[in-house]
Amino acid sequence: MSRSDELILLAVWKLQDDAYGASVLDHLQQSTNEEWSIAGVYAPLKRLTRAGLLRSHTGRPTAERGGRRKRMYRLTAQGVAALEQSRAEYEAMWRDVSGMAWAP
Amino acid sequence: MGPMNIRPPFILRAVLELCVHPADRDEVMGDLDELYAAYYRSAGPARARAWYVRQVLVSTPAFILQSLGWRSLMLKNYATLALRTLNKQKIQGLINLSGLTIGIALAILILLFVRYEWTFDQVLDGHEDIVQIQEWRANSGGNYNPGNTNMSLPLAEFLVAQVPGIQSSTRIWDEEVFVRREGSAFEARTLFADRQFHSVFPFQVLSGDPAGDGIVLSRSSAVRLLGTENAVGSALEVRVGKTYRTYDVVAVTDNPPPNSSIQYDVVAPIEDWIPAQFPQAVDQYGWSLVKTYARLRPDGDIESVDDALAKQYAVVSAEYLERLKARESIPDDVQPATWRAIPLSDMYLTSSSDPAYSFILIGLGIAILLIACINFMTLAIGRSLGRSREVGIRKAVGAVRGQLLAQFWGEAFFMTLLATALGLVVAWYLLPVFNDLTDRAITFSLLDDWSIPLGILAIVALTGLISGSYPAVVLSAFRPIDVLKSRVRVAGSNLFTKGLVTFQFIVSVVLIIATLVMQQQASFIREQDRGFETDQVVLVNLNGLDGEVARDRYRDALANDAAVVDMTLASSSLGYRGSIGFSGDFDGRKSNVDMLETDHRFLDVMNIDMEEGRRFNADLASDSSAVVVNRAFVERFALEDPIGKPLPEWFPIQPAPVVVGITSDFRFASLYQEVGPLMMSVGSPSSFRYLYIRLAPGQVDDVVGRLESTWKSVTTDVPFEYEFMDDRMERVYASDLRWGRVINVASTSAILLALLGLLGLTSLTVQNRTKEISVRRVLGASRASLVLLIFRGFAGLILLGSLVAVPLGVIFSRKWLENYAFHTDIGPGVYLLAIGAVFLAAFVTIAAQSFRTVSTDPATALRSE
Numbered sequence: 001m002s003r004s005d006e007l008i009l010l011a012v013w014k015l016q017d018d019a020y021g022a023s024v025l026d027h028l029q030q031s032t033n034e035e036w037s038i039a040g041v042y043a044p045l046k047r048l049t050r051a052g053l054l055r056s057h058t059g060r061p062t063a064e065r066g067g068r069r070k071r072m073y074r075l076t077a078q079g080v081a082a083l084e085q086s087r088a089e090y091e092a093m094w095r096d097v098s099g100m101a102w103a104p
Numbered sequence: 105m106g107p108m109n110i111r112p113p114f115i116l117r118a119v120l121e122l123c124v125h126p127a128d129r130d131e132v133m134g135d136l137d138e139l140y141a142a143y144y145r146s147a148g149p150a151r152a153r154a155w156y157v158r159q160v161l162v163s164t165p166a167f168i169l170q171s172l173g174w175r176s177l178m179l180k181n182y183a184t185l186a187l188r189t190l191n192k193q194k195i196q197g198l199i200n201l202s203g204l205t206i207g208i209a210l211a212i213l214i215l216l217f218v219r220y221e222w223t224f225d226q227v228l229d230g231h232e233d234i235v236q237i238q239e240w241r242a243n244s245g246g247n248y249n250p251g252n253t254n255m256s257l258p259l260a261e262f263l264v265a266q267v268p269g270i271q272s273s274t275r276i277w278d279e280e281v282f283v284r285r286e287g288s289a290f291e292a293r294t295l296f297a298d299r300q301f302h303s304v305f306p307f308q309v310l311s312g313d314p315a316g317d318g319i320v321l322s323r324s325s326a327v328r329l330l331g332t333e334n335a336v337g338s339a340l341e342v343r344v345g346k347t348y349r350t351y352d353v354v355a356v357t358d359n360p361p362p363n364s365s366i367q368y369d370v371v372a373p374i375e376d377w378i379p380a381q382f383p384q385a386v387d388q389y390g391w392s393l394v395k396t397y398a399r400l401r402p403d404g405d406i407e408s409v410d411d412a413l414a415k416q417y418a419v420v421s422a423e424y425l426e427r428l429k430a431r432e433s434i435p436d437d438v439q440p441a442t443w444r445a446i447p448l449s450d451m452y453l454t455s456s457s458d459p460a461y462s463f464i465l466i467g468l469g470i471a472i473l474l475i476a477c478i479n480f481m482t483l484a485i486g487r488s489l490g491r492s493r494e495v496g497i498r499k500a501v502g503a504v505r506g507q508l509l510a511q512f513w514g515e516a517f518f519m520t521l522l523a524t525a526l527g528l529v530v531a532w533y534l535l536p537v538f539n540d541l542t543d544r545a546i547t548f549s550l551l552d553d554w555s556i557p558l559g560i561l562a563i564v565a566l567t568g569l570i571s572g573s574y575p576a577v578v579l580s581a582f583r584p585i586d587v588l589k590s591r592v593r594v595a596g597s598n599l600f601t602k603g604l605v606t607f608q609f610i611v612s613v614v615l616i617i618a619t620l621v622m623q624q625q626a627s628f629i630r631e632q633d634r635g636f637e638t639d640q641v642v643l644v645n646l647n648g649l650d651g652e653v654a655r656d657r658y659r660d661a662l663a664n665d666a667a668v669v670d671m672t673l674a675s676s677s678l679g680y681r682g683s684i685g686f687s688g689d690f691d692g693r694k695s696n697v698d699m700l701e702t703d704h705r706f707l708d709v710m711n712i713d714m715e716e717g718r719r720f721n722a723d724l725a726s727d728s729s730a731v732v733v734n735r736a737f738v739e740r741f742a743l744e745d746p747i748g749k750p751l752p753e754w755f756p757i758q759p760a761p762v763v764v765g766i767t768s769d770f771r772f773a774s775l776y777q778e779v780g781p782l783m784m785s786v787g788s789p790s791s792f793r794y795l796y797i798r799l800a801p802g803q804v805d806d807v808v809g810r811l812e813s814t815w816k817s818v819t820t821d822v823p824f825e826y827e828f829m830d831d832r833m834e835r836v837y838a839s840d841l842r843w844g845r846v847i848n849v850a851s852t853s854a855i856l857l858a859l860l861g862l863l864g865l866t867s868l869t870v871q872n873r874t875k876e877i878s879v880r881r882v883l884g885a886s887r888a889s890l891v892l893l894i895f896r897g898f899a900g901l902i903l904l905g906s907l908v909a910v911p912l913g914v915i916f917s918r919k920w921l922e923n924y925a926f927h928t929d930i931g932p933g934v935y936l937l938a939i940g941a942v943f944l945a946a947f948v949t950i951a952a953q954s955f956r957t958v959s960t961d962p963a964t965a966l967r968s969e
Contacts (some may be wrong), residue, residue: 021135035155037692042128043170045530059853061134066111069136070601 001082007032008044009053009083014072019071020059021045044072053079110141113153116160123167132167157162182514186522189515191594196483200234201523203857204265204571207476208520208527208563210853214469214540216531218462224452229306233271233400235445237263237413241394245756246438248523250446252580254392259443260298262394267412270402271814272300275394276366277381283370284341284348290329292369294342296377302357304399305366312336312355314371319351322359325369344371345380345527347462361820362545365452389420390402407617413443427574461542468850469610473567477853478604479861480571480960485578486868495579497542508580511514512593516572520564541846543839602901605865609856609905609942610912617913621920621930622844628928630837635770636678636710637798640669641829642796642811643677649819651792652703655816658795667807673792675701678772679833697737698780699788700772707732709798717747717765720786728786732765734772737781749824761785763782774836778925796829855942859949866953869894878962890958895950902946906939913938 012025025041028034039074047056059070073085111117124132136159143152151778190197200544225231240248255275263273275458277296282289295301302314310333314320319342326335335356339349351372360367374394380387385391404490418425418439423656428440453459461618495508532548550556651673662668704722707714715735720727731751734949738746751760769779808826815824821841870877877890885893913935921927 021131022138023133026139037162037166037806038132039166041172042132055775062825065134065476066135067139068130070134071131101938 001086004040005044005048006086008041009048009075009079012054013075013080013083015018017072017074024073048079049073051074054083060101062099110139110144112140112156117157120160120164120167120954125167182511182518184737185511186515186518188447190328190519193259195867196486196864199860200480200483200519201526201862203476203479204523205526205530206569206853206857207473207524208567208848209530209534210472211469212527212531212560213534214554215556215563216535216546216548217342217465217538217542217544218966219553219555220363220544221459221462221923224449224457225365226359227364229404231449232400232401232447234304235398235400235406235409236449236451237396237398237443237449238446239441240444241441242434245757246435248442248444252392253395253442254398254836255391256391257382258387258389258390258399260394260396262416263398263703264300266416267409267684269400269406269409271401271404272303273396273398274298274304275392275396277374277377278368282343282348284343285329285810290428292325292329292368293315293367293374295366295368295371296344296374297485298374300955301371302355304397305359307640308358310356314355314357315766316354317352317373318354318355319373320355320371321353322357322369323358326353328369328442329946340370340795342370344372344376344708345935347380359732387670392886396495397448400445406447409445410442412440413445414960417442417671432874435965446815460837462753464843465846465850468615468847468854471615472854472857473563473858474570474848475569475608475611475861477571477718478608479857479864480519481574482601482604483864483868484571486865486872488960492579494515496925498650500722505580509576512576512579513568516575517564517568520568523567524564532905534837541842541849542872543842600809601865605898606863606901606905607910608861609946610909612851612855612858613906613909613938613942614912614916615847616941617909617934618920619844619848619851620934620938621917622840622847624930625839626837626844626923626935629840629926632771632775634679635768636712638679638830640799640801641710642797642808643827643829643832644797644811644815645825645830646793646795646909650789651787651795654819655703655795661814661818662811665807665810667801667810668708669798670705671798672796673703674704674706674794674796675699675787675791677794677829677832678710679774679836696780698772698782700782700784700789702784703792704786706784706796707765707782709796711967712770713768715766715768717763719765720882726762727760727764729759730764731761731768733763734767734779734782735769735812736779737783738766740781775926776836776924853943859945862949863953866950869897869956870954874957874965877958878965881958881962882966887955891954894954895947898946898950899943902943906942910935910939 002053007028008024011024011031015023015027024045025036025038028036028041045054045056049056050076053061053076054073056071056073059072061069063069117136120136121129121133136156140152140156143155147155169338189203196929206663225234228234236253237259238250239252240257241251260275263270269650273370274297279296280291280296281294283292283294284290299315302309302320310323312320319340321335323333326333329335329340330338330353334354338353339350341350342351343349359871380391385393398409400409421441428434434440498508528550533548535548538544550560551683568935655671655673659671686854702720704720704727706712707719714732717732719730720730724730733746737743741752743752746763748762748764750762755761767782767784771779774777774783797811811826812824873894879892880893917930917934919931
């Protein structure tokens with residue numbers, strides 16, 4: 001699982017019932033301070049869905065979207081487990097590090 | 105401002121929408137619209153637009169890749185289906201595949217041929233500015249016809265120095281000479297040319313400077329002669345005339361492409377060749393020796409060049425023009441002969457090759473491909489009973505028609521792609537044979553330009569579209585309920601299948617008729633009696649030598665050679681049109697008269713029959729102003745008892761010559777032409793262009809060697825340029841024979857493909873009627889009667905096809921034979937033969953295929969139910 005996959009899973013988790021392409025992209029841009037492309041969000045979303053970490057269903061269209069439907073995403077149990085595992089790995093790695101020295 | 109009004113830039117949005125896969129389109133576009141609106145409100149229109157542009161730029165390629173990935177998945181699905189069908193119906197699948205493969209292989213070969221023909225001499229940069237200088241002769245109507253292409257030596261220099269529209273020019277003498285390196289000699293095609301050769305013909309220079317002082321090699325000859333492409337600076341000896349000269353290699357160029365009329369291994373300086381071969385001709389305009397080419401300035405126009413050439417011709421050949429004017433009735437305001445600059449790229453398809461060949465081949469290619477497509481269609485229809493259930497079930501479980509269309513066409517396209525891949529291999533394999541058949545030097549280079557890839561793409565698209573059309577359109581339209589209740593009967597023989605099979609037989613029969621007609625005509629032409637003997641005659645080109653001196657000296661030198669029977673001189677070579685003539689005016693009717701100037705013994709040596717009077721006699725001084733005419737001359741001008749009388753007063757030269765003899769209408773021109781009026785006279789020494797040598801039968805090979813060495817002992821002015829007369833005659837008919845063979849091969853493949861289709865169709869029919877056949881067998885029907893039963897189903901179609909084909913064949917043979925003044929008569933035999941051949945072939949195919957089924961034990965077949 002790449003870092004961007006992880007970030008996307010995390011975004012979906014945080015957004016809970018409101019996770020769809022636009023909201024995930026917006027959330028990612030705000031938290032990483034980088035510009036994300038729509039294809040760069042959709043391809044991982046679809047891949048992670050195929051891999052069983054996410055599940056998707058069709059959401060309600062809104063006027064804002066010119067009457068186009070949304071595709072909503074939620075984490076599966078497997079997705080939650082994957083996120084937690086990755087978090088555990090990170091915490092294990094960071095445990096001994098007490099602040100960064102400026103000079104290596 | 106309502107949210108609906110905030111919309112991203114229309115065009116960008118449309119582009120993106122097109123690239124996103126339809127299944128994801130709604131949510132992707134909706135997400136982007138929503139985000140755009142949000143940014144529009146928070147950051148302003150400019151930043152929102154900039155953001156959107158970046159999104160489109162970054163995301164489009166990714167979306168396209170994703171779509172492609174999805175499509176390849178579909179293709180895999182089609183491929184699986186196609187392979188499954190192929191595996192289930194092995195015979196039909198094999199027939200489909202091999203038919204399409206052969207059709208596509210031929211189509212690829214034809215594409216290569218057409219490109220070769222249509223780009224001949226058009227590969228060099230600025231090829232449209234390259235011209236060849238030719239001599240053109242006027243006829244009595246004041247129109248010019250092309251004549252000699254060998255020019256005198258000073259002309260090229262004149263072009264560059266005096267004609268403003270010319271940028272550079274070169275003379276070329278093209279000869280196979282020996283090139284030597286460290287004692288071992290190789291034969292190499294050598295162009296002796298001027299320094300400016302490479303500015304006229306800018307073949308790509310790989311290394312060195314072609315304008316330098318030395319020789320230029322083509323890449324392949326550099327490798328052959330010196331073992332390396334980096335040959336610049338190496339030394340080679342080139343045989344110029346009688347001695348070897350040493351040259352440095354100054355440049356290596358790419359090989360001239362095969363469809364260039366300029367071909368060479370070595371380009372060597374012509375300045376060294378002239379003194380070795382023709383020192384006396386250096387500044388003489390009277391000689392016809394070298395090909396002369398020039399490059400026009402980009403702003404130079406060809407008319408002004410032609411004007412300058414005509415003026416120069418009038419200056420240097422004033423005396424000759426006077427003579428022509430006196431001898432031929434050319435209008436006063438027309439210069440009887442001139443030089444012209446002819447664009448090189450126009451020359452090939454107007455003189456060397458006939459554009460009709462390309463069209464004939466394209467037509468044949470389409471016919472063959474169509475037959476292959478029809479095989480695909482008829483077999484698909486034949487299988488449609490099985491497939492219709494598949495369609496019914498697919499529809500019943502919810503497939504929409506679009507998906508079924510895509511599936512059937514997908515299968516057809518997959519088969520076509522497979523056949524194209526195989527066809528490329530087959531075409532590559534067959535190319536040498538094809539080159540041999542068409543007498544071309546086509547290379548298998550597919551990616552030199554766009555024409556071949558585009559052509560192949562078009563072939564694939566059309567073939568796939570046509571062969572998939574029936575199954576896709578008709579099968580997908582079935583209503584599932586009908587199919588599943590077996591209410592639709594599509595298998596076996598419906599009207600559409602019958603029409604297609606009939607069409608195949610029409611094409612086959614027409615092609616057989618065409619083949620037979622062309623072959624019959626070609627052999628008819630060649631078997632005509634010429635009225636003179638062509639066997640054992642060698643023609644030597646005098647190339648400007650004084651004919652009588654050459655003949656006498658040569659005859660004396662060969663006096664003791666028993667193989668040489670006799671020699672004679674003439675102003676042209678028999679078997680061609682193109683002798684000089686004038687137009688006679690009789691009773692207001694104009695008629696062209698060909699003139700042949702000979703020595704006294706020509707009629708004796710060539711064994712030409714005299715109908716009245718006598719041949720020329722060297723002992724009679726008066727014969728120098730006498731003529732012998734042919735029978736056609738007497739009849740055309742209604743001469744009564746002309747022997748011993750001068751020609752009538754309409755004859756352009758007065759006092760008119762006396763007729764001493766009348767020959768039979770021997771075929772002095774080509775056998776394609778009718779025999780027109782001919783007047784033969786005793787020519788002046790300068791009028792002779794060919795020395796005819798009659799040999800004793802047998803041991804021809806050693807004689808030629810003796811002739812050549814003796815020639816060199818008699819004259820060193822002119823090379824020994826000879827040809828056997830019957831070879832020369834054959835050459836005129838060679839292209840007819842060759843194209844006869846091409847049509848032959850094409851019609852054979854067409855018929856084989858049609859039979860292949862029939863084979864598949866028979867196996868399907870038999871398969872569908874196994875039960876019926878078995879029951880008939882049990883009830884006592886004989887095998888032969890059952891085979892006939894199956895054949896009867898097809899016999900009607902073949903008969904119908906033949907009925908349509910014969911009138912088409914009649915039209916074709918009429919049109920074809922119209923091209924010939926003398927042609928064979930096509931009797932009903934040819935048509936009957938064509939129909940009979942197709943009938944027989946079809947019967948054998950059907951019988952062979954059905955006999956097996958008929959012969960199996962009926963009990964086995966019935967029990968398996």
